[in-house]
Amino acid sequence: MWRRSASFILDDERRRTSDSPPMAADNTTTARAPFQNPDAISAYYQTRAAHHGVITSDWLAQAQAAVGGVSGEEHPDSSAAELGKEKTFNVIEEFNGWRKQPDLAEAVAAIRALAAVIRASEASTMMELEIELKKASDTLKLWDKTSISLTAGCDLFIRYVTRTSALEYEDFNSAKSRLLERAEKFGEISCKARKIIAMLSQDFIFDGCTILVHGLSRVVLEILKTAAQNNKLFRVLCTEGRPDGTGVLLSNELSKLDVPVKLLLDSAVAYSMDEVDMVFVGADGVVESGGIINMMGTYQIALVAHSMNKPVYVAAESYKFARLYPLDQKDMAPALRPIEFGVKIPAKVEVEMSARDYTPPQYLTLLFTDLGVLSPSVVSDELIQLYL
Amino acid sequence: MPDVQSTVLEFVNKLRKRKIEGSQATAKCTVELLRSVISQQRVPHSNQASALIDAVKAVGEQLVAANPVELAVGNVVRRVLHIIREEDLSLATAAMAGLDLLDASDDDDDGNDHNCKGVGYMSAAVAAAAAARSTLRPPSLQTLLEGTPESAAVPYTSSSGADSESKTADKSSITRKLKHDVIEGVNHLILEIAGCHEQIAEQAIEHIHQNEVILTLGSSRTVLEFLCAAKEKKRSFRVFVSEGAPRYQGHLLAKELVARGLQTTVITDSAVFAMISRVNMVIIGAHAVMANGGVIGPVGVNMAALAAKKHAVPFVVLAGSHKLCPLYPHNPEVLLNELRSPSELLDFGEFSDCLDFGAGSGSPLLQVVNPTFDYVPPNLVSLFITDTGGHNPSYMYRLIADYYSADDLVM
Numbered sequence: 001m002w003r004r005s006a007s008f009i010l011d012d013e014r015r016r017t018s019d020s021p022p023m024a025a026d027n028t029t030t031a032r033a034p035f036q037n038p039d040a041i042s043a044y045y046q047t048r049a050a051h052h053g054v055i056t057s058d059w060l061a062q063a064q065a066a067v068g069g070v071s072g073e074e075h076p077d078s079s080a081a082e083l084g085k086e087k088t089f090n091v092i093e094e095f096n097g098w099r100k101q102p103d104l105a106e107a108v109a110a111i112r113a114l115a116a117v118i119r120a121s122e123a124s125t126m127m128e129l130e131i132e133l134k135k136a137s138d139t140l141k142l143w144d145k146t147s148i149s150l151t152a153g154c155d156l157f158i159r160y161v162t163r164t165s166a167l168e169y170e171d172f173n174s175a176k177s178r179l180l181e182r183a184e185k186f187g188e189i190s191c192k193a194r195k196i197i198a199m200l201s202q203d204f205i206f207d208g209c210t211i212l213v214h215g216l217s218r219v220v221l222e223i224l225k226t227a228a229q230n231n232k233l234f235r236v237l238c239t240e241g242r243p244d245g246t247g248v249l250l251s252n253e254l255s256k257l258d259v260p261v262k263l264l265l266d267s268a269v270a271y272s273m274d275e276v277d278m279v280f281v282g283a284d285g286v287v288e289s290g291g292i293i294n295m296m297g298t299y300q301i302a303l304v305a306h307s308m309n310k311p312v313y314v315a316a317e318s319y320k321f322a323r324l325y326p327l328d329q330k331d332m333a334p335a336l337r338p339i340e341f342g343v344k345i346p347a348k349v350e351v352e353m354s355a356r357d358y359t360p361p362q363y364l365t366l367l368f369t370d371l372g373v374l375s376p377s378v379v380s381d382e383l384i385q386l387y388l
Numbered sequence: 389m390p391d392v393q394s395t396v397l398e399f400v401n402k403l404r405k406r407k408i409e410g411s412q413a414t415a416k417c418t419v420e421l422l423r424s425v426i427s428q429q430r431v432p433h434s435n436q437a438s439a440l441i442d443a444v445k446a447v448g449e450q451l452v453a454a455n456p457v458e459l460a461v462g463n464v465v466r467r468v469l470h471i472i473r474e475e476d477l478s479l480a481t482a483a484m485a486g487l488d489l490l491d492a493s494d495d496d497d498d499g500n501d502h503n504c505k506g507v508g509y510m511s512a513a514v515a516a517a518a519a520a521r522s523t524l525r526p527p528s529l530q531t532l533l534e535g536t537p538e539s540a541a542v543p544y545t546s547s548s549g550a551d552s553e554s555k556t557a558d559k560s561s562i563t564r565k566l567k568h569d570v571i572e573g574v575n576h577l578i579l580e581i582a583g584c585h586e587q588i589a590e591q592a593i594e595h596i597h598q599n600e601v602i603l604t605l606g607s608s609r610t611v612l613e614f615l616c617a618a619k620e621k622k623r624s625f626r627v628f629v630s631e632g633a634p635r636y637q638g639h640l641l642a643k644e645l646v647a648r649g650l651q652t653t654v655i656t657d658s659a660v661f662a663m664i665s666r667v668n669m670v671i672i673g674a675h676a677v678m679a680n681g682g683v684i685g686p687v688g689v690n691m692a693a694l695a696a697k698k699h700a701v702p703f704v705v706l707a708g709s710h711k712l713c714p715l716y717p718h719n720p721e722v723l724l725n726e727l728r729s730p731s732e733l734l735d736f737g738e739f740s741d742c743l744d745f746g747a748g749s750g751s752p753l754l755q756v757v758n759p760t761f762d763y764v765p766p767n768l769v770s771l772f773i774t775d776t777g778g779h780n781p782s783y784m785y786r787l788i789a790d791y792y793s794a795d796d797l798v799m
Contacts, residue, residue, distance in 0.1 A: 204718045287662065366680065371796070373716045375680050375766075377782035 020095065021319075026084050042335035042355060044106070044147035044284075046168055091117055091136045092143050103218070106154025107319045109141060115183035118176060125172065131159055146335035148293060148322045152186025156319055157183070192218050193370035194319040198226040201280075201368045204313065205232055209277040212269070212305075213238045215295040216246035217282020218316040221253060221366075224280075228257040235260035237272055240296065241369045243339045246295070270304045281304045283316035287324045288383055290361035290376025292316065296354060302363035311365040317371045321383055326358045392428045395421060396447055401460065403454040411460035411675060412609075415581050415710040418451060418464045424572045426468075426567065436566050437476035444468055445796075457726045457761075459676040459684070459713045464577075466714065466796045473571040473793050479566055502764050526697040580775070585610055585707030588774035589617035593702065600668040603660070603701075604687045606632030607641035608673025610706045614773075616670075618657040626651045628667060630660055632686060634732040634758065657688045664695040676716045676724075679783030679788050681766030683707075684724055687759050693768040702770040708789070709775055714788045714797055720763035730756030 017200060061246055063148060094116045100107035117136045123129040137154035144150060161179060198217055205211070205227045213220055213236055236254055239245040240263060250259040264272055283292040292298070306314050326332050329386065339354035361376035368374075371382065399421050408414050422444055429443045448465035453720070455461060588610055596602065596618040600627060604611050615627060627650055631638035634674075638654060645652045655663055670692055678685040683689070683705050696703040718725060731755050742754035766781040773779075776787065 206719060373679075375785065377784060378785050381786070 005179065011284075019305045026142045036129075042337060043144045043226070044150070057152060059171055061111040091139055093109065095140055104187070105190045105218075105317065105319075106147055106149035107156070108187045109288075109318075110137075110153035111157050111186045111248050112151045113140065114154065115180055118179055118183070129176070130158075133158060133161060136222075145333045147280045148324070149320055152319055152322045155323070157186075160350065190319075192315060193319075194222045195226075196370040197315050197317070197368045198222045200373055201313065201315065202227060202230060202232075204366075205234055207233045208213055209234045210275055211236050212272070212276045212301070212310075213250060214246075214279070214281050214298055214301050216244070216250050217315065219317065220280050220282050221250070223315055224254065224259065225257060228254075228259050235262070237262045237264055238275060239264050239301070241295065241297070242266060243337065244295070266300075269301050273304050273308050273310060276305070276310055279310060279312045279386065281312070281314055281321055283314050284356060284361075285322045285324070286314070286316050286320050286367065286379055287322055287326060287358070288380050289325055290364070290367075290379040291326070292359050293356055294359065298355050299329070299357040299363075302359045312363060314364055314367045316367060316369055318371045318382070321379060323383060332356075332358065335372050336362070390610075392425055395424065395471045396450065400450050400454045403451060403458065406455070410609075410731035411711055412581060412584070412708065414455075414458050415460040416466045416578065416628055418461050419468065419574060419578050419581065420449065420601060421451075422465065422468050423571060423578075426570055426574065431567060437472055440472050440567070440570065441469055444472065444703055457724055459724070460710050460717075460758050463676075463710055463713055464581075466792045467710075469576055469796045470576060470791060470793045471577065473795075475569040475573055480764050484551055503737045530751060554752065564635055581708065581710050584710070584775045585613045588706050589613040589772055590707065591778065592618040592630055592775055593621045593623070593681065595669070595771075595778075596625055598623055598625070600632065601628065601666060602626070603628045603630065603664070603667040603670045603692070604641070605630045605638070605657075605660075605672050605692055606635075608686075610673045610704070610708065611671055612641060612644055614706055615645065615650065615755055619648060628653045628655055628663060630688065630692070632658050632688060633657055657674065657691070660688075660692050661695045664692075664699050664701060666694075667701055669702050669704060671704045671706065674711055676713050677705070677707045677772065677784060678720070679714050679782045679785055680716050681772075682717055682768060683764040683766075684720060684761050685764060687740050687762045690762040690764050690768075693764045697768050703764075703768060704771045704773060705764075705769055706773050709787070709791065710783065712774070712788055712791065714792045717763065723762070724761065726760040728760055733758055 025180055028253045034091065091113050095109055095113035098104060098112045099106065113137060114133055117133060118129065121129055121132050123132055137158055140154055141151050158368075160182070199225050205223075211224070211234055213224075236250075237253075238250045238261060241250075245261050251263055254261045279300070281292070281294055281298050283294050287293060302312050305370040324332065335355045336353040339351055339353060341351075361379075364376050366375055367371055367379070373380075399417065402408055403414070408417060425447050426440060429440060431439045434785065444465065448462070451465065452462045476728060495603065501765075592614045596615070602615065604615075604627065621708075627645055629638045629642045629645070630653055631654055633656070642652045642654050672685055672689050672692070674683045674685050678684070685705075693703050695701075730743075735744075739754065743752050743756075771778050771782045772781060774787070779787065
């Protein structure tokens with residue numbers, strides 16, 4: 001399915017012939033897993049897009065209050081009601097419910113969904129609970145293969161459940177309540193993580209610097225907000241960020257903080273790289289090699305910055321570390337996103353719909369995480385410590 | 389206490405006036421000062437470690453503030469703090485083991501009751517020991533969900549519980565032990581600092597081969613001993629010494645190398661790029677090594693590093709462990725640099741009219757900048773040789789994690 005051959009004519013024919021059998025077999029779609037996301041469109045990026053559509057600081061406050069109040073009550077009820085058979089279905093709904101909150105990180109939503117599984121579980125031993133959790137986490141991962149934070153969050157929680165030695169000494173009910181309490185705490189940890197990252201990166205922003213930002217990462221926004229609050233004088237160049245339009249949203253936020261902002265076309269990055277002092281990006285996931293997976297365009301910007309000797313700083317929470325090792329751009333699960341061009345495209349014309357790319361570690365200078373400031377080579381060390 | 393305070397103030401003054409030259413000398417004096425602070429510090433019976441840590445931190449802050457550019461001071465203070473935490477932890481776990489043994493011996497007499505209590509202590513103790521151990525390591529993904537474990541206060545509550553079983557004699561010996569262990573650890577650190585040259589020089593034979601040409605800059609004692617160690621093992625090689633203006637310490641190094649029988653050539657700093665194609669390896673000593681693998685060295689090494697990169701010549705940096713700094717540099721050229729007197733460059737007599745502040749607009753047209761240090765980014769360095777062996781620049785964070793605790797990074 002991944003086309004690597006340069007002979008696109010042969011591939012084209014192959015594609016045309018392979019397309020027809022599945023069309024015929026459409027009626028008998030039993031091959032697909034029942035909880036598989038029906039489109040190839042990545043649910044993760046759709047949710048991000050939905051967030052971008054609304055994520056402004058005034059809306060956030062209202063949304064938090066509204067969504068937080070409602071879903072907090074609803075979900076335990078619904079999960080209590082649907083015990084037994086419908087449990088796996090529950091996890092996905094649960095997860096989607098949490099995920100819709102614009103200020104909540106993906107991994108936190110995943111862990112909260114797993115916490116709901118624990119709460120609704122009828123298991124009487126740790127082993128049973130672990131098996132149920134594993135099943136729920138597999139279902140979640142299967143539902144959206146493209147979201148790295150989701151996978152990482154699930155893995156982290158499962159790992160914590162199976163490895164914590166302190167749990168062995170307590171009786172089952174107290175262990176269960178301890179797990180639930182930890183899962184709740186994780187949401188706070190995530191918020192604290194952003195504050196820690198913002199604090200660590202303050203030293204690197206000096207007065208009079210020009211920062212280039214790509215994509216709308218909540219962590220990077222927090223960093224810039226903190227710098228503005230500390231009365232640092234800096235200006236921001238932000239890329240337009242098609243097709244999500246992140247540039248306009250970011251410039252809205254920054255102009256509220258009285259930070260001088262300049263919007264660039266994605267193609268104008270090399271043109272403006274001369275006057276840039278540093279590049280700040282967030283990350284959808286940090287992979288084992290120390291590279292990052294982020295919104296499409298990050299690799300390009302990192303290449304340009306590297307060739308002009310500008311530092312590229314990545315701000316990512318530690319739970320985004322994933323056990324992936326992409327060898328090239330196409331080596332990940334494809335995450336597609338529909339792109340509107342505004343005009344009608346002829347049917348024969350293909351569109352590159354991938355929503356993300358992989359930036360290798362040699363183009364990154366430092367990663368700011370809640371574990372501290374790390375250079376890209378430290379990432380694999382951290383992952384080994386966790387997963388060994 | 390008062391005479392410790394006066395020695396501290398004396399040392400702070402010396403640091404501020406830059407009377408102590410060289411990071412090894414500074415590190416040694418700092419450790420000796422901290423050792424006397426620790427031995428003079430009166431510690432309470434419970435929570436000793438935090439009393440020691442607070443005392444050392446208070447002195448450390450003063451020292452670092454006196455000379456922030458001399459990173460060895462901060463490094464050594466953090467090493468001592470790490471030693472205190474480590475010794476405290478090992479004593480706590482030893483106390484647990486001691487408790488366990490004593491409970492087992494009581495078993496025969498007192499039956500099940502004591503047994504359960506012992507087990508209770510054990511499980512709490514194991515959890516506490518595991519938690520305390522994790523505080524020593526920097527925060528990691530593993531500890532992310534565990535949250536903040538309680539500090540070493542927990543082992544102390546269980547050991548004070550042991551009091552009730554009339555083990556007071558044991559306990560007071562444990563409290564005296566902490567200070568003793570810490571002083572032992574600090575002595576070990578002093579030996580390590582003093583012996584770093586020999587440790588590094590031992591590895592010379594693996595890196596310098598027959599008929600090689602080595603380039604070095606300025607004068608570093610570590611480099612001198614490194615080269616001489618190779619010479620003693622009967623390797624014959626040539627050395628190019630860049631003179632290291634404006635202090636011209638390269639001249640001194642050249643003299644010493646010739647005295648030890650090495651073929652030496654003196655070149656100007658500006659000739660480094662011209663000569664680099666004839667050189668097999670560049671070896672320099674560092675002032676400090678940062679956590680990302682970047683090097684703070686004498687002014688001119690950045691040029692040599694760039695030249696070496698261009699001609700694919702290996703760039704080797706020698707650094708003792710007291711030079712490893714756990715901080716990441718965010719503006720090293722400015723913040724970790726020192727400007728020395730312009731008189732080293734220009735003679736005041738000749739240029740007195742250009743440097744006159746009184747005439748004209750109030751600020752002279754001629755300015756002189758004399759920086760002491762240079763920053764070399766990690767991608768230009770091929771190899772670090774420390775007293776523990778040879779390492780990649782991307783590996784430095786590992787050594788730093790071994791030597792320092794996360795809590796001590798901010799002073």
